[in-house]
Amino acid sequence: MAVTTPPPRIPTVPADRRIPLAGTFNLRDVGGYPAAGGTVRAGLLLRGDALHRLDDSARATLAGLPVRTVVDLREDFEARLSPDALDGTGIAVLRLPVFRFTGDSFGKSPEDLKTVYDHMVDDCGEVLAAAVAHVATATAHPILVHCSAGKDRTGVVVAIILSLLGVSDEVIAEDYHLTSAYLAEEFTQAVEQLQAATGLGQRLNGQALACPPELILATLERMRASHGSIEGYLLAHGLTAQLVAELRRSLIEPLVVEAVVEAAVVEAVAAETAGEPTD
Structure with a gap:
C-alpha cells in the first residue's frame, strides 16, 4: 500500500497576537511565524511599547512569563521621563538608545518617517547590530524589546531579526503593520505628553x-x-557570524519531518492491519 506523506504542518498564528498586559497596548509575541526550516519559537521574543505604566500585578505577570531581559531602545530623555516600572522583578534592563537625540535635537529631527527610517539604516547600524547581538545571547529566557510605542525602533529591530530567521518579507510587513491595530487612546495620550515635555x-x-x-x-x-x-x-556593523548562528539556533523551532513521516507510516500500517481478515 502506497503511503502519501503529508506536508509538514505549520502552526497557525492567532489573528490577535497582543498580550493583554495592563499598562501596555502593543505587547506581543512574534513566535509562530514560518521561518527557514521551521517556525519562530513562541514565547522567547516579545516586542512592545513603554513599560512605565505597569502596576504590581502587571510586573508580576511579566516576570512570570518569565521575561528576564528587557532591551530598551528609547532615548535617554524618554527613559528619564518614563522609566520602566520593573523594580523588584529581577528583570535586567539593557539601554540601547537608537538615535541618542537630546530633547532639542529630537524636536528638530526629520519630519517624514521615510527619512527617519533611512537615518536608522545609514547612521544607527552599530546600535541595531548590538540589539540583535543581545537577543542572540539572551534567549535562554524570554526577552522583550521595546521603545515608546513599539512601532518604529522596535519595528526595525524585530524586522531585522525575523529576516535573519528566514521569515518572508510579506510576513514581516504584516507583523509590522499590526501595530496600527493596537494604537489606542492611551497611545495618543502618551504622544501628547511627549510633545508637551519636548516641545x-x-x-x-x-x-x-x-x-x-x-x-x-x-x-x-x-x-x-x-x-x-x-x-x-x-x-x-559589528555582529558576528557566530551570533547569527546562535540567534537561529535559539529562535527557530525545526520542523520534525521525520516524526511526520513516521506517524503517517504507523497510521497506514494500522489501517491496513485493521482491514485484514482474521483466522
Whole structure:
C-alpha cells in the first residue's frame, strides 16, 4: 500500500497576537511565524511599547512569563521621563538608545518617517547590530524589546531579526503593520505628553500613528542594497557570524519531518492491519 506523506504542518498564528498586559497596548509575541526550516519559537521574543505604566500585578505577570531581559531602545530623555516600572522583578534592563537625540535635537529631527527610517539604516547600524547581538545571547529566557510605542525602533529591530530567521518579507510587513491595530487612546495620550515635555508641538501627530507596510519593506531593501543582505549589513556593523548562528539556533523551532513521516507510516500500517481478515 502506497503511503502519501503529508506536508509538514505549520502552526497557525492567532489573528490577535497582543498580550493583554495592563499598562501596555502593543505587547506581543512574534513566535509562530514560518521561518527557514521551521517556525519562530513562541514565547522567547516579545516586542512592545513603554513599560512605565505597569502596576504590581502587571510586573508580576511579566516576570512570570518569565521575561528576564528587557532591551530598551528609547532615548535617554524618554527613559528619564518614563522609566520602566520593573523594580523588584529581577528583570535586567539593557539601554540601547537608537538615535541618542537630546530633547532639542529630537524636536528638530526629520519630519517624514521615510527619512527617519533611512537615518536608522545609514547612521544607527552599530546600535541595531548590538540589539540583535543581545537577543542572540539572551534567549535562554524570554526577552522583550521595546521603545515608546513599539512601532518604529522596535519595528526595525524585530524586522531585522525575523529576516535573519528566514521569515518572508510579506510576513514581516504584516507583523509590522499590526501595530496600527493596537494604537489606542492611551497611545495618543502618551504622544501628547511627549510633545508637551519636548516641545514637539504638532509635528508627530500624523506620523506617530502610521505603520505602512511598504515602509518596513523599503527599510529592509535599503540594507540589502548597501550590503547585499540583512546579514551582510549587520556583519558590517559589528555582529558576528557566530551570533547569527546562535540567534537561529535559539529562535527557530525545526520542523520534525521525520516524526511526520513516521506517524503517517504507523497510521497506514494500522489501517491496513485493521482491514485484514482474521483466522
